[in-house]
Amino acid sequence: MLLVILEHEDGVLVEAAREALTFGRTLAEKMGEDLEAALIGSGEDSLVEAAGQYGAETVHVAAPVELTDYSPDAYGSIVAQMVESLEPDAVLACGSSRGNEVMAQAAARLDAPFVANSLDATPGDDWLITRVQWGGSLLEDVTLEADTPLLTCGLHSVASEPGDEQNPDVEEFDAELDASDLITMVKDRVVQEAGVTLPTAPVVCGGGRGVGSADGFGQLEELATLLGGRVGCSRAVTNLGWRPHSDQVGQTGTRIAPEIYIASGISGAIQHWVGAMASKHILAINTDREANMVVKADWAVIGDLHEVVPAIIEEVKRRKA
Amino acid sequence: MKILVCVKRVPAPGAKINVTADGSDVDAAHLGFTTSPHEECAVEGAVQLVEEHSGEVTVLTLGPGESEEQLRYAASVGAAHGVLVEVDGNGWDPQRTAAALTTAIEGIEAERGRFDLILFGNESADAGGFQVGVRVARALGRPMVQGIKGIEASGDGSGEGTITARREIDGGFEVYEIPRPAVLGVMEGLNLPRYPTMKGRLASKKIEIAKLAGHADEGGQSRITLHRPEEAVSETVILGTGAEAAAAVVDVLDELGVL
Numbered sequence: 029m030l031l032v033i034l035e036h037e038d039g040v041l042v043e044a045a046r047e048a049l050t051f052g053r054t055l056a057e058k059m060g061e062d063l064e065a066a067l068i069g070s071g072e073d074s075l076v077e078a079a080g081q082y083g084a085e086t087v088h089v090a091a092p093v094e095l096t097d098y099s100p101d102a103y104g105s106i107v108a109q110m111v112e113s114l115e116p117d118a119v120l121a122c123g124s125s126r127g128n129e130v131m132a133q134a135a136a137r138l139d140a141p142f143v144a145n146s147l148d149a150t151p152g153d154d155w156l157i158t159r160v161q162w163g164g165s166l167l168e169d170v171t172l173e174a175d176t177p178l179l180t181c182g183l184h185s186v187a188s189e190p191g192d193e194q195n196p197d198v199e200e201f202d203a204e205l206d207a208s209d210l211i212t213m214v215k216d217r218v219v220q221e222a223g224v225t226l227p228t229a230p231v232v233c234g235g236g237r238g239v240g241s242a243d244g245f246g247q248l249e250e251l252a253t254l255l256g257g258r259v260g261c262s263r264a265v266t267n268l269g270w271r272p273h274s275d276q277v278g279q280t281g282t283r284i285a286p287e288i289y290i291a292s293g294i295s296g297a298i299q300h301w302v303g304a305m306a307s308k309h310i311l312a313i314n315t316d317r318e319a320n321m322v323v324k325a326d327w328a329v330i331g332d333l334h335e336v337v338p339a340i341i342e343e344v345k346r347r348k349a
Numbered sequence: 350m351k352i353l354v355c356v357k358r359v360p361a362p363g364a365k366i367n368v369t370a371d372g373s374d375v376d377a378a379h380l381g382f383t384t385s386p387h388e389e390c391a392v393e394g395a396v397q398l399v400e401e402h403s404g405e406v407t408v409l410t411l412g413p414g415e416s417e418e419q420l421r422y423a424a425s426v427g428a429a430h431g432v433l434v435e436v437d438g439n440g441w442d443p444q445r446t447a448a449a450l451t452t453a454i455e456g457i458e459a460e461r462g463r464f465d466l467i468l469f470g471n472e473s474a475d476a477g478g479f480q481v482g483v484r485v486a487r488a489l490g491r492p493m494v495q496g497i498k499g500i501e502a503s504g505d506g507s508g509e510g511t512i513t514a515r516r517e518i519d520g521g522f523e524v525y526e527i528p529r530p531a532v533l534g535v536m537e538g539l540n541l542p543r544y545p546t547m548k549g550r551l552a553s554k555k556i557e558i559a560k561l562a563g564h565a566d567e568g569g570q571s572r573i574t575l576h577r578p579e580e581a582v583s584e585t586v587i588l589g590t591g592a593e594a595a596a597a598v599v600d601v602l603d604e605l606g607v608l
Contacts (some may be wrong), residue, residue, distance in 0.1 A: 036354075049440050049540055054515075093493065098523070100483075100494055100495065101492065101493075101494065105556065108607075119502070123479070125495065125496045125516075125518075127472075128472075128479035128480075128495075129479070129483065129494075129495040129496070129534075131480075132479055132480035132483035132484070133483055133487070134512070135480060135483075135484070136371060136447075136480070136483050136484045136486075136487035136488070137487065139444075140570050141442070141444055141569030141570045142443070142478075142570075143570055144472075144477065144478050144479040144480065145479070146458065151392075160477060161475060161476055161477055161575065162362070162366055162474065162476075162477070163367050163477065164574070165362070165577075165578075166368065166375070166575055166577060166578070167364055167576055167577070167578050168476075168572055168574070168575050169573040169574050169576070170570050170571060170572055170573060171570075171571050171573060172569055172570055173569040173570075173571075174569045179519065180479075195465070204529060208492075210496050211492045211527055211528065212492045212527055213525075214523045214524065214525060215525060215526045216522050216523070216524035217518075217521060217522075217523055217524070218521050218522050218523075218524065219520060220520060220521045220522070221520050221521070221523040225519050225520045226519075227519050228519065230607055231602075241584075249532035251560065255602065255607055255608070256607070257607075263386075263537075266537075266538070267541065269541060272538075273498070273538025274517060274538065276537075276538070279474065280386045280474075280536065280537040280538075281537070281538070287605055287606075287607055288601075288602070288605055290606055298362055298365065298366060298553065299362075309601075309605060311588075311598065312585075317587075322585060323585060323598060324580075324583075324585075325585050326583065326585065326586065327585065327586045327587075327588050327598075327599075327601055328585050328586070328587050328588065329587075329588050329589055329590070329591075329594040329598060330587060330589075330590045330591075330594070331589075331590050331591035333387070334589055335592045336591060336592055336594060336595065336598075338592075339591075339592035339593075339594075340595045340598050340599060342595065343513055343595040343596055343598070343599040344599055344602070345606065347599060347603070347608065348608070
């Protein structure tokens with residue numbers, strides 16, 4: 029059995045969990061094993077139902093009462109306990125911030141290897157796994173020698189897709205937590221912005237050094253607002269202090285996956301590219317026709333963003349009027 | 350407040366990154382080296398905490414002898430001590446790396462006392478294993494949280510007390526409050542690292558770097574080869590030049606249904 033650990037929020041399976049189930053379906057098939065899922069912290073019907081839509085035949089629910097929010101230690105401990113008592117043939121999660129953390133915690137407890145951000149896995153006596161290095165600029169083929177392979181699939185490395193719908197059996201999992209597992213439980217949550225955020229925005233208007241100043245981002249803000257999107261930026265821009273780090277698209281920032289990424293004045297260094305490459309479409313605005321971003325884009329406008337962006341804003345307003 | 354920061358020497362790539370002919374490693378022949386970005390912020394974060402609470406920062410790295418350069422850089426921006434666990438190359442698997450670092454930390458603490466806080470980068474820029482810090486924390490029996498972009502220490506930062514840490518999530522942040530001694534995996538965005546001053550640079554040349562030989566058993570993950578991903582070669586459609594291209598751009602937006 030392949031056990032997929034599902035990340036959820038407010039009764040909804042997050043996109044990362046849907047990706048993990050999609051990746052897991054293919055993997056379970058290669059293993060010749062059943063696809064089962066685990067929910068930690070909540071076993072709401074909506075979550076079980078969603079797991080079923082993505083092909084999970086059984087859902088194991090571990091929701092100890094004392095676990096009232098996320099805790100890396102508690103979640104890691106529960107996954108380790110599941111490995112020991114459910115004896116899965118392998119365990120998979122999505123390589124989100126939380127997914128990689130929980131699997132690392134479980135692996136540390138089991139003193140077992142853990143392969144983060146896999147793109148492809150071939151089961152066997154030793155598993156053969158292709159995984160992400162440098163945020164996706166390079167790939168590494170590794171062998172994994174383990175009693176129970178523990179792995180994550182790279183975030184956005186597969187597009188989520190519902191599978192053969194199942195009506196999953198729900199199995200309560202009796203997890204034992206001790207006080208030390210609850211030390212790292214989230215104490216408080218602070219909401220800074222409601223509505224569309226960078227990781228989920230359908231349109232991202234990105235700016236690089238070419239924007240020229242913090243004020244220069246005003247135009248990109250206006251365009252993003254008109255299109256119901258968000259502003260993103262390159263690492264050069266956050267290093268210059270023009271934008272907060274939470275706006276950074278890149279290996280050390282946010283990995284975006286919008287319908288379209290409009291990249292203005294961004295050269296496209298690999299650090300930035302790996303954060304942008306999951307965009308469904310890319311439009312680059314740059315004075316340099318040879319810039320990496322232009323070469324990799326679907327569409328490009330060659331020119332000064334300070335002329336092009338205002339013209340786009342006017343045209344959008346005209347057509348919306 | 351005694352803080353340890355674990356850093357990693359990594360190549361500093363620009364627009365492209367190449368692999369050696371045998372696929373065993375990154376071809377660094379024409380690349381400079383740097384401290385992995387999350388860890389550069391970890392060093393800055395540690396120095397800021399010590400400036401606020403007093404104390405000292407030690408930096409530890411596992412890597413080839415040249416990694417001394419990254420320890421001296423950390424010293425140039427405020428670290429007081431450097432420890433190098435010397436190994437051949439950069440290809441140690443995560444379990445092995447964590448085991449060797451744990452041994453090193455236990456040794457340093459036996460000699461100089463316990464660290465109130467140990468900082469790792471959330472993941473290294475190159476290997477990106479997302480686990481060495483977690484494994485070390487577990488081996489030391491200390492609480493650990495990843496993804497941290499804000500740190501505060503209660504009281505004077507030493508001994509009993511707590512560390513309050515913020516983790517960015519979509520649209521906000523989570524707050525953790527954990528007892529010392531604690532371990533955190535931090536991310537770029539924690540701060541904007543300072544540049545070394547001339548005085549800092551001079552001082553960094555004089556600090557003594559303690560060198561330890563790295564020993565640990567291999568873990569279960571072994572590299573076969575590194576390679577570049579196949580890239581979909583697509584012809585970029587040039588919509589036009591300058592402001593005149595606006596109409597064509599908006600046509601595209603309309604077609605994609607985002608207008």
